[in-house]
Amino acid sequence: MIPIAWTAPTNGAISAAVVIAPMSKPENFAEWHGKLAGKIVLVSLPGSTDEPKEAAFKRYSDGDIHDLDKYDAPQFDPDAAALRAKRRGFSLKLDAFLKAEGALGYVKRSYRDNGLVQGEGYDYLVGASPSLPGFEMAAEDYRLLVRLAKTGPAPVVELTSNARYDDSDRNAHNIVADIPGRDAKAGYVMAGGHFDSWIAGDGANDNGAGSVVVLEAARILRGLGVSPKRTIRFALWEGEEQGLLGSRAYIEQHLASRAVPAGLNGIDAYAVWPTAYPITRKPGYDELKAYFNIDNGSGKLRGLYAEQNSAAAPILKEWLSPFASMGAGSVVASKTGGTDHVFLQSIGLQGFQFIQDPLDYESRVHHSNLDTLDHMRPDDLRQAAVVLAGVLWAAANSDKELPRPPLPSQPVVTDPFKVADPNE
Numbered sequence: 001m002i003p004i005a006w007t008a009p010t011n012g013a014i015s016a017a018v019v020i021a022p023m024s025k026p027e028n029f030a031e032w033h034g035k036l037a038g039k040i041v042l043v044s045l046p047g048s049t050d051e052p053k054e055a056a057f058k059r060y061s062d063g064d065i066h067d068l069d070k071y072d073a074p075q076f077d078p079d080a081a082a083l084r085a086k087r088r089g090f091s092l093k094l095d096a097f098l099k100a101e102g103a104l105g106y107v108k109r110s111y112r113d114n115g116l117v118q119g120e121g122y123d124y125l126v127g128a129s130p131s132l133p134g135f136e137m138a139a140e141d142y143r144l145l146v147r148l149a150k151t152g153p154a155p156v157v158e159l160t161s162n163a164r165y166d167d168s169d170r171n172a173h174n175i176v177a178d179i180p181g182r183d184a185k186a187g188y189v190m191a192g193g194h195f196d197s198w199i200a201g202d203g204a205n206d207n208g209a210g211s212v213v214v215l216e217a218a219r220i221l222r223g224l225g226v227s228p229k230r231t232i233r234f235a236l237w238e239g240e241e242q243g244l245l246g247s248r249a250y251i252e253q254h255l256a257s258r259a260v261p262a263g264l265n266g267i268d269a270y271a272v273w274p275t276a277y278p279i280t281r282k283p284g285y286d287e288l289k290a291y292f293n294i295d296n297g298s299g300k301l302r303g304l305y306a307e308q309n310s311a312a313a314p315i316l317k318e319w320l321s322p323f324a325s326m327g328a329g330s331v332v333a334s335k336t337g338g339t340d341h342v343f344l345q346s347i348g349l350q351g352f353q354f355i356q357d358p359l360d361y362e363s364r365v366h367h368s369n370l371d372t373l374d375h376m377r378p379d380d381l382r383q384a385a386v387v388l389a390g391v392l393w394a395a396a397n398s399d400k401e402l403p404r405p406p407l408p409s410q411p412v413v414t415d416p417f418k419v420a421d422p423n424e
């Protein structure tokens, strides 16, 4: 069991009987009113154990990569977005309800089996973080507690969290370095990954792996003493785990701003940012010619996601071609999400991410207590650094520029007849 991020410490051990009170929306609160005082509340359903259909560790076959080569028609469903926004605020509402009821703390079940814990929580704003101690328990242990509570007297558990928060510096800090280009008018190409990490493990794979690949590509190019036509910029972003804060700040400072409604902060601003219109370009918008992100664990590079930019695909393929024999020659149409190229993509700029062998990243490592050095693959990382250095070199010297889509504008509703499912 680990504390959920940004929840309050216990200030010494707290000891109390558990009560099973699964809640996932405010409508569930009434049922538990008056029944939680002095208790430790188990707020998740126990669920049942997984039957994984895929191996826990895998590399992509050529067929797997072929399956990623698909174009998805864009969709815009404002009702679904509004429902998602409503759900986002639930964890703080639950915290306030439990506190008002006099509960001592609460425990959630891990969303993965096999003893893994993540402690995910995103209510990080100063003055708007949870007031009760909250924990995430390994799924098997959680189910044991639930079984005991269902069949006999409620087990008494003891919880201690020594979480401490240092709010003395509330900024995140990006690290940016350039290999200057020969032609000041040719713009720049950039590689990046986020330098911050999640709380449960070392952050070795998310995203120590991407960070060392960016650093090593910089070292390779610098060590060769070569001079590219375009500037090559290396960026290590911070605050990615709190909603792409570092890369968003870079974009807003240098590339473009969006009309995000005033008063939206934290994870709410993250959710709204890529769909807030209009987009206002800054003078630096045209200078960025390509951005390559690394943030999918320590698996070797297999190619690039073209992010539905079909016109860019043949040029990306050409830049990757020297590395086809290392398994990194593929370009697929799919989009990828969740990390620092996303906001660049959303303003129409050429932000891409590499296809990487999955290894055990999604199955076990991402955000879990297993995100440790043990799960990094040194040979994969060496391959990745070489491929990244080569692609940057090609992009920095290419006569061709990657085509961009027109500046994105407010989409029309895809299906005006659709009724959003309130239980979705």
Ligand SMILES: [Zn+2]
Pocket (backbone or CB within 6 Å): 194, 206, 207, 240, 295, 339
């Ligand atoms: Zn990451």
